[in-house]
Amino acid sequence: xxxxxxxxxxxxxxxxxxxxxxxxxxxxxxxxxxxxxxxxxxxxxxxxxxxxxxxxxxxxxxxxxxxxxxxxxxxxxxxxxxxxxxxxxxxxxxxxxxxxxxxxxxxxxxxxxxxxxxxxxxxxxxxxxxxxxxxxxxxxxxxxxxxxxxxxxxxxxxxxxxxxxxxxxxxxxxxxxxxxxxxxxxxxxxxxxxxxxxxxxxxxxxxxxxxxxxxxxxxxxxxxxxxxxxxxxxxxxxxxxxxxxxxxxxxxxxxxxxxxxxxxxxxxxxxxxxxxxxxxxxxxxxxxxxxxxxxxxxxxxxxxxxxxxxxxxxxxxx
Numbered sequence: 001x002x003x004x005x006x007x008x009x010x011x012x013x014x015x016x017x018x019x020x021x022x023x024x025x026x027x028x029x030x031x032x033x034x035x036x037x038x039x040x041x042x043x044x045x046x047x048x049x050x051x052x053x054x055x056x057x058x059x060x061x062x063x064x065x066x067x068x069x070x071x072x073x074x075x076x077x078x079x080x081x082x083x084x085x086x087x088x089x090x091x092x093x094x095x096x097x098x099x100x101x102x103x104x105x106x107x108x109x110x111x112x113x114x115x116x117x118x119x120x121x122x123x124x125x126x127x128x129x130x131x132x133x134x135x136x137x138x139x140x141x142x143x144x145x146x147x148x149x150x151x152x153x154x155x156x157x158x159x160x161x162x163x164x165x166x167x168x169x170x171x172x173x174x175x176x177x178x179x180x181x182x183x184x185x186x187x188x189x190x191x192x193x194x195x196x197x198x199x200x201x202x203x204x205x206x207x208x209x210x211x212x213x214x215x216x217x218x219x220x221x222x223x224x225x226x227x228x229x230x231x232x233x234x235x236x237x238x239x240x241x242x243x244x245x246x247x248x249x250x251x252x253x254x255x256x257x258x259x260x261x262x263x264x265x266x267x268x269x270x271x272x273x274x275x276x277x278x279x280x281x282x283x284x285x286x287x288x289x290x291x292x293x294x295x296x297x298x299x300x301x302x303x304x305x306x307x308x309x310x311x312x313x314x315x316x317x318x
Contacts, residue, residue: 050299057292071289078293087269088277088294095252095274096301098183102190103247107240109191110198115228117199118206129200136196144260147189151175153265176266183271189257194250198243205239206232245309249302255279274298 057078059071082088113132117125150157153174162170175181209232217227233240255275262268268280274294282291 053292053295056288057290057296059289061286061288074289078289082290082293082297091272091274091277092297092301094272098187098254098273099248099251099305102187102194102251103244105187106191106194106198106247106251107244110195110243111202111240113195113199114202114206115232117203132196132199135192136200140193140256141260143193144189144257147185148260148264151185151264153177174265176261176264179266179270182261182266186258186261186271189261190251190254193257194247198247201243202236202239205236209235241309241312245306248305252302252305253298274301 056071058073058075060074060078061071113128117128120128149155153159153172153176156175158175159170159173175185213231214227217231222230253275254273258271258273258276259279262271262276268276272280274297278291278294278298281287281294
C-alpha cells in the first residue's frame with residue numbers, strides 16, 4: 001500500500017520593489033544614532049559661547065554696566081564702528097601677515113626636520129626627537145621667561161653675543177621697541193614652539209612611505225630631490241595640509257607670546273594682533289561689546305582661511 005506524498009508548497013512570489021526605491025539595509029540608522037550624543041555635546045560646548053559672543057556684540061558696555069546696569073541694545077552699531085575704524089584694519093592685516101609668515105616658516109622647518117629624522121640613524125634620531133619633545137612640553141610662560149631674558153636690552157644674551165662679535169651698536173639695543181624687530185622676535189618664538197608638533201607629525205607620516213617605491217626610484221636613477229618632490233611630497237601632502245591649517249588657526253589667535261613680549265617693553269598699540277586687541281578692548285577698556293564683535297570677526301577670518309582645505313575635503317569625499 002503506497003501513500004501519496006504531497007508536494008511541498010511552492011514559494012509565494014515576492015512582490016517586486018517599487019522602482020526608484022533602494023532596499024532598506026538593517027542598521028543603516030545606527031551610525032547616525034551613535035553620532036547624535038557627540039553632536040549634542042559639541043553643540044552644547046561650542047554653541048553657548050558662540051551665541052553669548054553674538055548677543056554681547058549687539059550690546060554696548062560702559063561704566064554703568066560695571067555697577068550692575070543692564071547693557072544697552074545697539075544692534076549692529078558695534079560692527080559699523082569697527083568697519084570704519086582704521087586701527088582695526090591695520091590689526092587685521094598685521095595679524096593675517098603674521099599668521100601666514102609664521103605658518104609657512106613653521107611647516108618648512110618642521111618638514112625639513114622630519115626629512116632629517118627619517119635619514120638619521122637610530123641614536124641620532126632619538127636624540128633629536130627627545131629634544132623636540134622637551135621644547136614642545138615646556139610651559140609657555142617658562143619659555144617666554146627665557147626668551148625675554150635672551151632679548152633683554154640691559155643684560156640679554158643676544159646683545160651680549162653681538163657685542164662680543166664686534167657689533168658695538170648692539171649694546172643696550174631694545175629689540176622690542178620697534179614693530180619690525182618686535183615681530184621678528186615674536187615670529188621666532190612662535191615658530192620655535194610650533195616646530196616640534198609639525199616635525200613629529202610629518203615624520204610619523206614619512207615612516208609609512210613604502211621603501212620599495214623609493215628603492216625602485218633609486219634603481220631608475222632618480223635623485224634625492226626628485227624622490228622628495230615626486231614621491232614623498234605627494235604621499236605626505238594630506239598631513240602637510242592638516243598641520244598647515246592648524247598652524248593658521250593657532251597663529252591667527254596667538255595671544256600669550258605677544259602679550260608677554262609687549263609687557264617686556266613695547267608699545268601695545270603698534271604691535272597689537274587680534275588676540276591682544278580683543279584683550280585690550282575687553283579687559284583694558286571694559287568695552288565688551290566691541291571686543292565680542294572683534295571675536296566674531298576672528299571667527300569669520302578663521303573660517304575664510306580654513307575654507308579651501310574644507311572644500312578640498314568635500315571634493316575628496318564626493
